[in-house]
Amino acid sequence: MPHLLDGDQPGLDSLELQVVAVFVDGVRVLGLPRSIGEIYGVLFISQNPLSLDDLVRLLHISKGSASQGLRMLKSLGAVREAEGDAERRTYYEPAIELKRLVGGFIREQVRPHLDSGKSKISRLAENAQEIRDSERRDFLGERIGRLETWMSSGGKVLPLLQKILGQ
Amino acid sequence: MPHLLDGDQPGLDSLELQVVAVFVDGVRVLGLPRSIGEIYGVLFISQNPLSLDDLVRLLHISKGSASQGLRMLKSLGAVREAEGDAERRTYYEPAIELKRLVGGFIREQVRPHLDSGKSKISRLAENAQEIRDSERRDFLGERIGRLETWMSSGGKVLPLLQKILGQ
DNA sequence: CGCTTTGTTCAAAAAAGTTTGAACAACCGC
DNA sequence: GCGGTTGTTCAAACTTTTTTGAACAAAGCG
Numbered sequence: 273m274p275h276l277l278d279g280d281q282p283g284l285d286s287l288e289l290q291v292v293a294v295f296v297d298g299v300r301v302l303g304l305p306r307s308i309g310e311i312y313g314v315l316f317i318s319q320n321p322l323s324l325d326d327l328v329r330l331l332h333i334s335k336g337s338a339s340q341g342l343r344m345l346k347s348l349g350a351v352r353e354a355e356g357d358a359e360r361r362t363y364y365e366p367a368i369e370l371k372r373l374v375g376g377f378i379r380e381q382v383r384p385h386l387d388s389g390k391s392k393i394s395r396l397a398e399n400a401q402e403i404r405d406s407e408r409r410d411f412l413g414e415r416i417g418r419l420e421t422w423m424s425s426g427g428k429v430l431p432l433l434q435k436i437l438g439q
Numbered sequence: 440m441p442h443l444l445d446g447d448q449p450g451l452d453s454l455e456l457q458v459v460a461v462f463v464d465g466v467r468v469l470g471l472p473r474s475i476g477e478i479y480g481v482l483f484i485s486q487n488p489l490s491l492d493d494l495v496r497l498l499h500i501s502k503g504s505a506s507q508g509l510r511m512l513k514s515l516g517a518v519r520e521a522e523g524d525a526e527r528r529t530y531y532e533p534a535i536e537l538k539r540l541v542g543g544f545i546r547e548q549v550r551p552h553l554d555s556g557k558s559k560i561s562r563l564a565e566n567a568q569e570i571r572d573s574e575r576r577d578f579l580g581e582r583i584g585r586l587e588t589w590m591s592s593g594g595k596v597l598p599l600l601q602k603i604l605g606q
Numbered sequence: 607c608g609c610t611t612t613g614t615t616c617a618a619a620a621a622a623g624t625t626t627g628a629a630c631a632a633c634c635g636c
Numbered sequence: 637g638c639g640g641t642t643g644t645t646c647a648a649a650c651t652t653t654t655t656t657g658a659a660c661a662a663a664g665c666g
Contacts, residue, residue: 287566287579294559294586301552303470305624319578324643334626339644360634361642368582370589385468392461399454411486412454415535419461422537425604436599437592472654491613501656506614527664528612607666614661624651631644636637 321354321363349376371438488521488530516543538605
């Protein structure tokens with residue numbers, strides 16, 4: 273459904289659309305919603321900061337989506353409010369250091385799961401002690417131990433990742 | 440809805456359910472469907488290999504789900520057919536070496552996206568050369584260059600990851 | 607062969623996740 | 637305070653993904 277009275281805004285040119293598509297793909301891999309990729313994408317190829325309204329216009333998404341998308345991107349540290357011209361509305365610009373992006377993703381999306389996983393597994397390990405049948409208990413102890421090793425490897429690899437990707 | 444004539448199969452005890460829940464959470468983080476986590480989870484705490492039918496019974500999932508789930512797990516190298524008693528039906532056991540699991544995930548889920556991303560970006564870089572406005576061209580060149588650096592970092596970090604997680 | 611068991615496929619149903627838009631809050635300048 | 641602008645919230649609509657189950661293929665066995 274083409275917008276009736278669009279005034280034919282500049283919109284995005286085909287190269288810009290390609291860039292946005294790359295980010296849309298990218299965030300899908302990370303399990304984030306499409307609009308996150310779109311928003312970050314436009315900010316990434318924009319030469320100057322954009323407002324929420326700009327995003328709504330350029331991407332044909334609702335104000336609600338833009339608002340929620342920006343919130344998530346801010347929480348990931350992938351987008352920040354532009355300093356400078358103290359206008360009424362706020363303008364956003366992308367964080368473009370890989371280190372920052374990876375760090376934010378790990379902090380917000382990976383660590384919490386890893387931590388809750390670890391604590392679930394500790395509880396598990398305790399419960400497994402209680403089992404009467406000794407063969408079963410030993411087997412489960414071994415498997416749960418392996419699970420603990422995995423988690424610990426995961427925990428160790430994250431800071432390393434951040435270090436490596438920080439150049 | 441309790442099954443009417445269930446014959447009251449052994450089912451999973453509460454500890455086993457906890458383990459399955461850990462894997463369900465785990466695969467969600469990786470963006471894989473719930474049933475994948477369930478299936479791998481039961482195999483992981485089972486002392487002996489299980490058949491497709493066993494999975495259907497233990498998890499109350501359909502034959503279709505079990506079949507598709509096993510296919511994906513096989514393709515990820517996370518599950519293999521058990522050798523030995525050459526019965527009619529085939530039995531499955533989990534791969535429990537972290538290296539293998541991570542390797543399979545990278546090969547099947549990460550690499551393909553990374554590669555297609557890289558090629559999209561090369562095309563992008565070419566198109567950006569064509570732009571007339573030199574300021575715009577330079578800006579885009581710079582940003583796309585950064586994108587290429589990111590991709591290359593990604594490509595380099597994967598083998599490293601595998602090496603580190605392989606103990 | 608014909609019967610049975612095992613496993614796969616795929617269209618349709620269900621579930622999960624995302625986006626929309628209208629109502630509302632917050633703020634600013636007058 | 638009032639009118640206008642900017643941004644947030646959240647239930648409902650929509651989209652996408654996952655699961656189901658019935659039909660079907662394959663293969664063993666008598």
